Amino acid sequence: MNKMIRYLLIGLIFGFTLSRVGASDFDLLHLMFRGVNLKIAWVIVTAIVTSFIGMRVLAMAGNRTYDGEKVKVSKKKLSWRNNVIGGVLFGIGWGMTGACPGTVLAQVGEGKLLGIISMSGMLLGTYVYAWLVERNEWMEG
Amino acid sequence: MADLYRLVFVDSWAWWVGGVIIGALVPLMYYFTNTALGVSTGYGSIVKKIVPGSKLRWLNTKAVTTRPDWRLYFIVGMIGGAFVSARLSGMPWVTQSMGIFTSSVNWGFATLAFWFLCGGFLLGIGARIAGGCTSGHSIHGLSNLHMSSVVATAFFLFCGYLSTRFITLVFFK
Numbered sequence: 001m002n003k004m005i006r007y008l009l010i011g012l013i014f015g016f017t018l019s020r021v022g023a024s025d026f027d028l029l030h031l032m033f034r035g036v037n038l039k040i041a042w043v044i045v046t047a048i049v050t051s052f053i054g055m056r057v058l059a060m061a062g063n064r065t066y067d068g069e070k071v072k073v074s075k076k077k078l079s080w081r082n083n084v085i086g087g088v089l090f091g092i093g094w095g096m097t098g099a100c101p102g103t104v105l106a107q108v109g110e111g112k113l114l115g116i117i118s119m120s121g122m123l124l125g126t127y128v129y130a131w132l133v134e135r136n137e138w139m140e141g
Numbered sequence: 142m143a144d145l146y147r148l149v150f151v152d153s154w155a156w157w158v159g160g161v162i163i164g165a166l167v168p169l170m171y172y173f174t175n176t177a178l179g180v181s182t183g184y185g186s187i188v189k190k191i192v193p194g195s196k197l198r199w200l201n202t203k204a205v206t207t208r209p210d211w212r213l214y215f216i217v218g219m220i221g222g223a224f225v226s227a228r229l230s231g232m233p234w235v236t237q238s239m240g241i242f243t244s245s246v247n248w249g250f251a252t253l254a255f256w257f258l259c260g261g262f263l264l265g266i267g268a269r270i271a272g273g274c275t276s277g278h279s280i281h282g283l284s285n286l287h288m289s290s291v292v293a294t295a296f297f298l299f300c301g302y303l304s305t306r307f308i309t310l311v312f313f314k
Contacts, residue, residue: 006173007211011218012225014166019226020150021159026240033305039156044279046160051284054168065175074177076272076282076289083292086271089263090293091300095308096260098242100275101181101268104261105216109223111235114243114257121261123191126184128262129269130199140199141272141289 015106024106024115026098033095082141097121150229167281176211179277180219181268183212245313271296 021043022028031037055073063071094100097118099107104122107115133139167178185205190213192200199205205212237243237250239257248256268274271293273282279297282290 003174004209004211004214007176007214008218008221010166010170010173011215012222013162013218014215015219015222015224016226017154017159017162017222018219019223020230021154021156021163023159024223026242030241030305030308033302034309042156043160043163044275046157047164047280048284050161050164051167051280052164054165055171055284058168058171065171066173067175069175071171072175073171073285075285075287076278078287078289078292079272080292083271083289084296086267086269087293087296088267088300090267090271090274091297091302092304093260093263093265093267094275094297094301095304097257097264098239099264101184101264102219102274102276104264105180105219106223106226109220109225110227110232111224112239113235113237114239114253117254117257118261118264121258121263122181122184122265122268123188123261124258125262125265125267126181126269127188127192129266130185130188130195130197132266133199133269134197139270141270 014102015109018103018106019110024099024103024110024112029094029098029103076141079141081138086141150226151231163280164284167284174211177277178281179273180216181265181274181277183216184265185269186210186212187216241313242308 018024023040023043028037028040032040058071065071090100097104099115099118101122104115104118108119129139170176170178182204185200189195189200189205189210195201237253239253243253246253264274271278272289273293275297278287278290278293283294
């Protein structure tokens, strides 16, 4: 199967699941941060545990992909400056929009107009990043 | 049959159902595509489509110049998946509402749009500086025990908490 079709299908499952479990719902995210309803926190924790187990299973099965390549886990180097400053900006945006880059896409698919605005803001932020990183090399992690 | 349809396509899924599927996507994506799960760099791919001639160095790095660009397929898939979910569950096609936020503040659409544009701006620039977002850092990175993801996720959550608290105190009566 064409590899791009695989990416499309994985994206479809991801977007469908985010929407079905309510991760793209402003209220659930807001209530998680207020400590009133922890559903989304449990979704994230379950996802981390499942992924951890799945990656171990994949390793035990020989760390080979469907196409027979060796699995290459991508890893980002720790940079306190980047992870803290980026983390702070991202966290404020997370609370403001009630969404993260993945759930913004789910909101767009669900027809939420303000989700489309958040997505436009993200594109603008990414462009300004490309412009800033030209003069501030530390920004590239 | 009607009950099963309701359970899968209308009612909100239990936390563990969503968590298990989303988590399983990380090893599955490695197995089928040998790629780390991540969304935010894909916004760079879209920016590249909008300004293909830009000379900015970051917009000409490998992340956004891979051809064919899988991130665009992935993004189209995500939007499409949520679209299918919304149609099957009977959500309105288009809505200006954003839950308790739009019902608690008394703002016109222009003010709301400005707020969400600024929030999105911070998400976009923050994810790039931190090197990832909730999927790349908090799910992919944490489950692979990467330290940079631990630090980034701690600040995502802490500042998400602070800004939610601020919004609740100042705007929600």
